[in-house]
Amino acid sequence: TFHRPTLPEPLRGKRVRAVACGRRFTAVLTEAMTGLGADLRPYVNNASLSDVLLRLPDAEPLFAHRIILSVRCGRLREELAALPGSSAGASVDCDCSFVGVGREALLAVLTFLYTDLLE
Numbered sequence: 001t002f003h004r005p006t007l008p009e010p011l012r013g014k015r016v017r018a019v020a021c022g023r024r025f026t027a028v029l030t031e032a033m034t035g036l037g038a039d040l041r042p043y044v045n046n047a048s049l050s051d052v053l054l055r056l057p058d059a060e061p062l063f064a065h066r067i068i069l070s071v072r073c074g075r076l077r078e079e080l081a082a083l084p085g086s087s088a089g090a091s092v093d094c095d096c097s098f099v100g101v102g103r104e105a106l107l108a109v110l111t112f113l114y115t116d117l118l119e
């Protein structure tokens with residue numbers, strides 16, 4: 001059976017700088033998350049100031065911020081620019097057609113776009 005990989009709790013919120021693997025032990029060099037990523041972390045999937053609603057089939061929508069998505073991902077920038085009303089600066093609903101991508105996976109991508117961390 002396949003088990004979903006999980007991030008060990010002591011590594012959450014830390015940026016991994018290096019990993020060294022041996023036969024018996026693994027060493028991980030980390031640093032605490034600081035700066036812009038730490039400041040943006042509370043806004044991942046947060047309705048506060050959001051202007052994009054990412055809708056997935058059969059799942060609750062995700063809240064996002066157009067400026068973050070546009071700066072961090074060229075593909076999303078193109079998708080957002082093509083939406084009706086996007087040039088007016090109004091909030092937009094984005095019915096995502098990410099084939100085979102579930103809400104949890106899209107949330108992980110959003111977290112990475114906002115923070116540079118995989119959680």
